[in-house]
Amino acid sequence: MIAFQNVTKAYNGTAALEDVTFKIMPQEFVSVVGRSGAGKSTIIKLLIGEERPNKGRVIFGSYEVNRLNHKELPYLRRHIGVVFQDFRLLPMKNVYENTAFALEVAGRQQIEIEELVPEILDMVGLRDKAKNFPHELSGGEKQRVAIARAMINRPEVIVADEPTGNLDPINTWEIIKLLHKINELGTTIVLATHAKDIVNHIGKRVITLENGRVIRDEEKGKYLLV
Amino acid sequence: MVTSLYRIVKRGLINFWRNGWLSAATIAVMILALLVFEGLIIFKVMTEAALGAIQEKIDISVYFKTTAPEDEILRVKTSLESLVEVRKVEYVSRDKALELFSERHKDDPTISEAIGELEENPLSASLNVKAYDPKQYAIIASYLNNESLTVIVDKVTYFQNQIVIDRLTAMIDAAERGGFFLTVFLSIIAGLVVFNTVRLAIYTNREEINIMRLVGASNKFIRGPYVVEGILYGLIAAFFAVTISFPLVYAASPYVEVLIPGMNLYGYFLSNLPSLLVYLIIFGILLAVISSAISIRKYLRA
Numbered sequence: 041m042i043a044f045q046n047v048t049k050a051y052n053g054t055a056a057l058e059d060v061t062f063k064i065m066p067q068e069f070v071s072v073v074g075r076s077g078a079g080k081s082t083i084i085k086l087l088i089g090e091e092r093p094n095k096g097r098v099i100f101g102s103y104e105v106n107r108l109n110h111k112e113l114p115y116l117r118r119h120i121g122v123v124f125q126d127f128r129l130l131p132m133k134n135v136y137e138n139t140a141f142a143l144e145v146a147g148r149q150q151i152e153i154e155e156l157v158p159e160i161l162d163m164v165g166l167r168d169k170a171k172n173f174p175h176e177l178s179g180g181e182k183q184r185v186a187i188a189r190a191m192i193n194r195p196e197v198i199v200a201d202e203p204t205g206n207l208d209p210i211n212t213w214e215i216i217k218l219l220h221k222i223n224e225l226g227t228t229i230v231l232a233t234h235a236k237d238i239v240n241h242i243g244k245r246v247i248t249l250e251n252g253r254v255i256r257d258e259e260k261g262k263y264l265l266v
Numbered sequence: 267m268v269t270s271l272y273r274i275v276k277r278g279l280i281n282f283w284r285n286g287w288l289s290a291a292t293i294a295v296m297i298l299a300l301l302v303f304e305g306l307i308i309f310k311v312m313t314e315a316a317l318g319a320i321q322e323k324i325d326i327s328v329y330f331k332t333t334a335p336e337d338e339i340l341r342v343k344t345s346l347e348s349l350v351e352v353r354k355v356e357y358v359s360r361d362k363a364l365e366l367f368s369e370r371h372k373d374d375p376t377i378s379e380a381i382g383e384l385e386e387n388p389l390s391a392s393l394n395v396k397a398y399d400p401k402q403y404a405i406i407a408s409y410l411n412n413e414s415l416t417v418i419v420d421k422v423t424y425f426q427n428q429i430v431i432d433r434l435t436a437m438i439d440a441a442e443r444g445g446f447f448l449t450v451f452l453s454i455i456a457g458l459v460v461f462n463t464v465r466l467a468i469y470t471n472r473e474e475i476n477i478m479r480l481v482g483a484s485n486k487f488i489r490g491p492y493v494v495e496g497i498l499y500g501l502i503a504a505f506f507a508v509t510i511s512f513p514l515v516y517a518a519s520p521y522v523e524v525l526i527p528g529m530n531l532y533g534y535f536l537s538n539l540p541s542l543l544v545y546l547i548i549f550g551i552l553l554a555v556i557s558s559a560i561s562i563r564k565y566l567r568a
Contacts, residue, residue, distance in 0.1 A: 117482035145483040
């Protein structure tokens with residue numbers, strides 16, 4: 041379970057989030073929507089411990105994220121798969137190595153890695169590109185590698201920060217379908233986006249942010265422009 | 267643990283290979299730094315040899331009156347040898363002094379003839395005293411200036427050569443101090459250049475380091491491959507530095523021998539090659555590994 045309890049975060053005195061409170065239950069698919077600067081990315085940064093709140097608590101399972109130190113953060117992050125708009129693949133590693141990296145850092149055995157990586161690359165449709173480097177891939181392919189890397193550790197949650205922001209419509213829908221499929225397999229998905237069509241098509245829970253505050257939180261919600 | 271170590275080493279080797287140009291540039295800078303370091307070692311040896319040669323030339327002689335009995339002179343010799351400042355005392359008897367004098371002037375018929383006409387040996391017996399440190403000649407000279415010895419001692423050359431000895435002593439001191447500061451200064455510069463190069467190499471990887479952290483890599487797992495790369499930089503640069511210096515030392519050796527007689531630089535280089543290589547490897551690896559570890563710290567805090 042993920043819980044934000046009265047979370048406030050400010051950058052240089054400017055509030056990015058103000059008194060934000062919500063809970064996300066296991067296996068939910070939640071879209072966090074809002075305009076640029078509404079605080080979507082801040083929520084994700086707080087969840088993975090990239091930032092600390094000025095006030096309030098951020099809970100993930102048994103972790104109180106806002107209290108974790110630098111040494112404890114890697115253990116938290118192995119439970120959360122993260123997908124970014126700019127893919128954030130390791131440029132000097134090929135598709136196979138990028139995907140295997142998440143397993144290596146978790147200390148998984150080589151034999152497991154050899155078994156799991158081809159499986160997951162099959163799932164995202166990139167088995168034949170295993171030896172390609174990121175600069176040899178299209179945007180959609182890069183994002184699929186990022187998703188493969190995010191889910192290979194079978195994390196409880198995948199958070200995706202504008203995962204379709206750099207993609208064309210066809211690839212966008214491919215990625216959304218993939219996230220859907222992962223959610224159906226039992227993984228919680230937190231999708232931060234400002235793509236209205238996508239959110240409305242998904243038809244699941246929507247948390248709407250405006251100026252750092254939660255203004256709407258609805259099951260089977262819609263992204264209503266304000 | 268073993269798996270983790272294996273992965274760290276493997277990733278270090280792969281990164282080293284894939285970042286080919288960056289690795290080559292870093293090694294090139296390290297070779298220059300190690301050549302400076304190696305040059306400083308050789309410079310120190312040369313300075314020591316040169317200063318040693320000068321020191322060897324400095325001594326003081328005690329000339330005894332011709333009437334001084336030999337056993338008295340030998341007693342003075344023994345007492346001088348018991349001084350902690352004294353390295354060596356050489357006794358030249360009156361006969362030996364005459365023999366040396368005749369040998370030195372054998373090509374000068376006038377002097378040879380004059381010596382032949384002498385009924386008595388006019389030369390004094392002497393003691394040549396060498397100290398461990400040129401600064402200690404003053405102490406030895408004052409010891410010889412003792413009143414109890416004035417009966418047998420004619421003169422002590424220190425008082426004639428005091429200015430020259432003091433000047434040479436000051437020069438040796440200045441050269442040693444200058445050499446030390448030069449070594450420290452150049453070592454720091456070489457170290458900073460390497461540090462900056464490694465820092466830049468890691469700076470270019472900052473985004474990659476950040477991604478690794480977001481994926482859940484521990485600091486040890488991120489830092490490890492950079493340390494492995496650092497070790498490789500140090501090793502390869504040390505081997506190249508020694509290889510490059512081979513012809514340089516070979517070419518410079520004859521000139522050094524002219525400057526410092528008895529100094530065989532190439533011979534020294536060859537006989538000390540293993541230890542020189544070990545020094546360079548240790549210096550290179552330490553420099554690269556410490557630079558990597560310090561440079562990466564700031565990117566591991568995020």
